[in-house]
Amino acid sequence: MTSAAMAPVRVAVIGAGPAGYYAAEALLASETPLVAVDMFDRLPTPWGLVRAGVAPDHPRIKSVSAQFAEIASHPRYRYFGNVELGRDISRDELLARYDAVLYAVGARSERRLGIAGEDLPGSLAASDFVAWYNGHPDHAALAPDLSGTRAVVIGNGNVALDVARMLLLPQGELSQTDTADHAIAAFATSNIREVVILGRRGPAEAAFTTPEIRELADIEGLDVGVDDPALLEQPLPPDTPDIKRIQRNITALAKYGAGRVDGERRMRFRFLRSPLEIGGNGRVESITLGINRLETEGGQTKAVDTGERETIATDLVIRAVGYRGVPLPGVPFDEASATIPNEQGKVTGGEREYVAGWIKRGPSGVIGTNRGDAVETVERLLADFADADSKAAAQDEISGWLRSRCPEMVDHAGWLGIDRHETGLGEPSGRPRVKLVTIDAMLGVARTATSADELQTQD
Secondary structure, rough: OHHHHHHOOOEEEEEEHHHHHHHHHHOOOEOEEEEEEEEEEOOOOOOOHHHHOOOOOOOHHHHHHHHHHHHHOOOOOOEEEOOOEEOEOHHHHHHHHHHHHEEEEOOOOOOOOOOEEOOOOOOEEEEHHHHOOOOOOOOOOOOOOOOOOOOEEEEEOHHHHHHHHHHOOOHHHHOOOOOOOHHHHHHHOOOOOOEEEEEOOOOOHHOOHHHHEEEEEOOOOEEEEOOOOHHOOOOOOOOOOHHHHHHHHHHHHHHHOOOOEEEEEEEEEOOOOOEOOOEEEOOOEEEHHHHHEEEOOOOEEEEEEEEEEEEEOOOOOEEEEOOOOOOOOOOOEOOOEOOOEEEEEEEEOOOOOOEEOOOHHOOOOOOHHHHHHHHHHHHHHHHHHOOOOOOOOOOHHHHHHHHOOOOOOOOOHHHHHHHHHHHHHHHHHHOOOOOOOOHHHHHHHHHHHHHHHHHHHHH
């Protein structure tokens, strides 16, 4: 067998979030063909939403990063951070140097409500707010105004619950997390005392997972209630999809009842409400809602506007109605679904191109959902290359090309330096890490770490 035949199939994975790591795991586990993985991310730091999207008070969920670190220790894995497709390198350049390219870039934009007042100061996308308190460099300067007393969160998924909970958590709980320092300081002086969570349908249609509802009872001093507890008593048809989860959710919500009227910090669930207009003179002051009823047709339950209206005074509106994928330069994109069109993970009309995660299927599921999704894609890729010889450029040639194009590229040693630096900053106060929140700060630490690694290698 020639050395060329023995060379591993080289795959570029674009995006270092859960989908990217699960795809890398499946690729590196292959023996026929043998695969090498180069992972790219536009930020210096990997982990995607695990770093910048999971609520900081949920360290158990963040622990999946240990799995990612193990995957990254594989000898046929390399990391290239601070390299952006379309800014630094192109699709054609990747295809010229790799046997295959796998896009796992997630969905980093927001779904819009399309209502008047959506862009008033004080109206924020949850994607931006979550990234702000998690220290994402793109959003570290967001500076939301928390001087008002009431916030309205639009949406009935776990992100909506995360946002509402973060607004109302006691300061002592935040100080032991990896919440960005600027957010900890802002929450310490926040005047928000009530958060209203709006859902256009009923509690049976909410997408919350039960543990997230139950854990609200453990937050000291927080009064949780449902504005119309009678909605929790509506019978469910026996053929209701996901009925066990829904029953658990309703049972958990029913334990809170209507809540108290004198709670110092209050969280209220208000169902059967659709946002129609955000009002205010120069900034958010109110939100007008349509009151709905539910109708079931063809097994689908939908919210129907009754024509009744309700206006709530509020100082802050956070829109948690979903994420949306954005197109990559030169890569096929379906505007309607905001995904890269594909068949079992192979890009439709693409050239040796594959896709995994939210940009493949849309923003749905939890972190673990990405594993099965990535495995499906990798199986398709491996089948396509089962009998193919690698035509990829040599790894040193790729490294040289990237260094010439991206002098500030962060390799795995650079990322490990950032990781050590952040965790070291957190140790004195018992925090998991204190995040660097600017690209310049990250690059400064990465340069030092990479230089030290090179010197050690020379010794």
